[in-house]
Amino acid sequence: MSEEAKKQYSADSIQALEGMEHVRMRPSMYIGDVGVRGLHHLVYEVVDNSIDEALAGHCDRIKVTINEDNSITVEDNGRGIPVDLHKKEGISALEVVMTKIGAGGKFDKDSYKVSGGLHGVGVSCVNALSEHLRATVYRDGQIWEQEYERGKSLYPVKPIGETEERGTIVSFKPDPQIFQQTLEYSYDTLASRMRELAYLNKGITIVLTDRRATDKDGEFEGEIFYSEEGLTEFVKYLDGTREPIMKDVIAFEGEKNGIPVEVAMVYNTSYAENLHSYVNNINTHEGGTHLSGFRRGLTHTLKKYADESGMLDKLKFEISGDDFREGLTAIVSVKVAEPQFEGQTKTKLGNREVSASVSQAVSEMLTDYLEEHPDDAKIIVQKVILAAQARHAAQKAREMVQRKTVMSIGGLPGKLSDCSEQDPAKCEVFLVEGDSAGGTAKQGRDRNFQAILPLRGKILNVEKAMQHKVFENEEIKNIFTALGVTIGTEEDSKALNLTKLRYHKIVIMCDADIDGSHIATLILTFFFRYMKELIENGHVYIATPPLYLVKKGNKKRYAWNDKERDGIAEEFGGSVSVQRYKGLGEMNAEQLWDTTMNPEFRTLRQVNIDNGSEADRIFSMLMGDDVPPRREFIEKNAIYANIDV
Numbered sequence: 001m002s003e004e005a006k007k008q009y010s011a012d013s014i015q016a017l018e019g020m021e022h023v024r025m026r027p028s029m030y031i032g033d034v035g036v037r038g039l040h041h042l043v044y045e046v047v048d049n050s051i052d053e054a055l056a057g058h059c060d061r062i063k064v065t066i067n068e069d070n071s072i073t074v075e076d077n078g079r080g081i082p083v084d085l086h087k088k089e090g091i092s093a094l095e096v097v098m099t100k101i102g103a104g105g106k107f108d109k110d111s112y113k114v115s116g117g118l119h120g121v122g123v124s125c126v127n128a129l130s131e132h133l134r135a136t137v138y139r140d141g142q143i144w145e146q147e148y149e150r151g152k153s154l155y156p157v158k159p160i161g162e163t164e165e166r167g168t169i170v171s172f173k174p175d176p177q178i179f180q181q182t183l184e185y186s187y188d189t190l191a192s193r194m195r196e197l198a199y200l201n202k203g204i205t206i207v208l209t210d211r212r213a214t215d216k217d218g219e220f221e222g223e224i225f226y227s228e229e230g231l232t233e234f235v236k237y238l239d240g241t242r243e244p245i246m247k248d249v250i251a252f253e254g255e256k257n258g259i260p261v262e263v264a265m266v267y268n269t270s271y272a273e274n275l276h277s278y279v280n281n282i283n284t285h286e287g288g289t290h291l292s293g294f295r296r297g298l299t300h301t302l303k304k305y306a307d308e309s310g311m312l313d314k315l316k317f318e319i320s321g322d323d324f325r326e327g328l329t330a331i332v333s334v335k336v337a338e339p340q341f342e343g344q345t346k347t348k349l350g351n352r353e354v355s356a357s358v359s360q361a362v363s364e365m366l367t368d369y370l371e372e373h374p375d376d377a378k379i380i381v382q383k384v385i386l387a388a389q390a391r392h393a394a395q396k397a398r399e400m401v402q403r404k405t406v407m408s409i410g411g412l413p414g415k416l417s418d419c420s421e422q423d424p425a426k427c428e429v430f431l432v433e434g435d436s437a438g439g440t441a442k443q444g445r446d447r448n449f450q451a452i453l454p455l456r457g458k459i460l461n462v463e464k465a466m467q468h469k470v471f472e473n474e475e476i477k478n479i480f481t482a483l484g485v486t487i488g489t490e491e492d493s494k495a496l497n498l499t500k501l502r503y504h505k506i507v508i509m510c511d512a513d514i515d516g517s518h519i520a521t522l523i524l525t526f527f528f529r530y531m532k533e534l535i536e537n538g539h540v541y542i543a544t545p546p547l548y549l550v551k552k553g554n555k556k557r558y559a560w561n562d563k564e565r566d567g568i569a570e571e572f573g574g575s576v577s578v579q580r581y582k583g584l585g586e587m588n589a590e591q592l593w594d595t596t597m598n599p600e601f602r603t604l605r606q607v608n609i610d611n612g613s614e615a616d617r618i619f620s621m622l623m624g625d626d627v628p629p630r631r632e633f634i635e636k637n638a639i640y641a642n643i644d645v
């Protein structure tokens with residue numbers, strides 16, 4: 001190496017070090033956060049590299065394993081990360097990929113890097129944030145290996161044996177210094193992302209194994225995700241518990257103006273609109289140009305068909321864009337070479353050119369389908385007309401809600417016990433099941449900043465009700481007025497106005513039993529379908545009342561599960577008395593305050609939606625007609641597991 005080259009080499013390695021150090025200093029800049037999400041993000045980042053290798057046509061199998069110690073192994077049968085000398089860096093290409101920020105994928109200029117996690121930061125970030133990482137490459141008859149600690153290589157890449165196989169294995173253990181909140185992986189969270197990836201990238205087999213758990217035959221828990229038909233199957237999966245009103249899923253797959261576009265859609269008997277959009281396998285929660293292209297293509301094509309069919313002749317009012325999407329489940333997935341992400345959470349596609357591509361794709365596939373399936377076409381148009389009529393009725397009901405909200409002096413619901421604090425950021429409202437528990441909560445609360453809104457019994461199942469029924473429902477009107485939220489503008493009948501939100505914490509407080517969780521789920525469904533932004537902005541919480549009170553003499557402690565109860569009993573020793581709380585009503589005001597409402601001691605679970613399509617499927621299943629899957633789900637007591645409360 002010349003003096004110049006040496007200088008350059010050390011300068012580069014200093015820069016690389018700084019890059020890796022920076023990741024460790026500011027991990028949230030790279031992976032979003034250092035909580036549960038960030039922890040799972042590490043896995044997605046590594047898997048994305050293997051997905052890219054598969055999309056480039058070199059790999060069809062990815063294995064993801066949660067190991068006993070909560071480390072993760074990702075294995076693929078691709079070409080293997082190159083291990084030869086990287087000329088500029090003077091080290092193995094593998095080491096460059098693993099230790100240089102932003103180096104990933106630079107070798108293969110031809111390859112179309114399309115996947116990439118939310119932040120698309122590369123495997124070097126995962127390395128920087130892992131206390132240990134091992135990369136093993138099977139390539140050209142040799143097995144190569146290198147290990148790292150907190151992003152620093154422990155030795156140069158070395159051959160460790162011979163092989164006939166090809167592929168890459170990355171095993172990493174997240175660093176407890178970084179991930180202080182939790183190091184435990186959620187099987188359900190990983191499973192729903194792997195399922196999603198399998199549907200979005202048909203033909204790839206993704207094997208997920210959880211070595212922390214075995215089934216009754218002693219086998220490790222796990223699932224194999226594979227989709228032959230991609231989005232068409234994804235739509236069927238999402239609508240598994242809904243009733244389709246048409247024979248086939250309408251689907252498109254191809255390139256439009258050089259942009260790969262995939263769309264699948266089906267109408268069902270529900271009233272909910274379920275649109276999910278992806279760019280490079282990333283869920284674009286905030287939508288963007290691809291979604292507006294979809295909407296435009298759909299409205300335009302259906303409207304044209306309906307007009308020409310003469311079915312709209314007797315209709316007295318205009319059909320709006322919304323009407324075409326009632327009971328519609330659809331997925332739009334595009335691959336964009338240089339995506340521009342905008343919006344609050346950087347999940348809104350900005351690239352203008354994509355809109356026309358998707359719109360054309362949708363027009364083409366819909367026109368074909370409607371022509372070939374005149375019976376289905378008629379059913380769809382009838383559904384749209386019904387939706388338009390219902391929307392008309394809803395508009396009136398909503399205006400009533402709004403009028404009440406606007407003239408809010410004395411217009412608050414009579415059942416609301418408001419707090420005295422005026423600053424919404426400091427205020428909380430508890431939505432409490434039943435008048436009696438509401439009474440206890442009212443006595444127990446700190447009236448300075450805590451308001452109570454008792455709800456009567458089971459609230460309306462919005463999943464099965466038409467919009468105007470929802471807006472006419474007393475309890476739901478009360479929720480709107482109490483929260484100070486209005487809904488609907490000229491262009492968008494479902495747009496929320498949160499500027500007058502009266503409480504920044506909205507806490508659902510229900511009994512800790514099956515009925516209670518059913519009611520909590522009904523309320524959550526309502527928020528999910530009608531006030532999603534409240535959830536997205538982190539305003540919705542679930543209170544967690546204790547299950548047991550363990551007493552011995554004058555010692556007493558609360559327990560939130562059986563394990564805790566047994567632990568306390570053991571600690572107290574001898575014979576203890578255990579009271580099981582069947583409902584909030586069994587607690588007195590002081591107990592409720594101590595355990596569930598007092599910010600110093602309570603645990604509030606914040607509701608957030610990690611995987612929108614899975615949340616949608618779960619709500620439709622929980623609240624739909626199909627009883628068996630619902631029962632099974634509620635009994636597994638995992639109602640909130642997949643929506644990550």
Ligand code: 0RA
Pocket residue numbers: 049050053076078079080081082105107108168
């Ligand atoms: C760049 C070039 C080549 C392979 C890869 C990247 C690659 C990266 C990852 C990450 C996980 N699995 C992977 N598999 C492959 C190979 C180029 C060639 O062989 O010509």
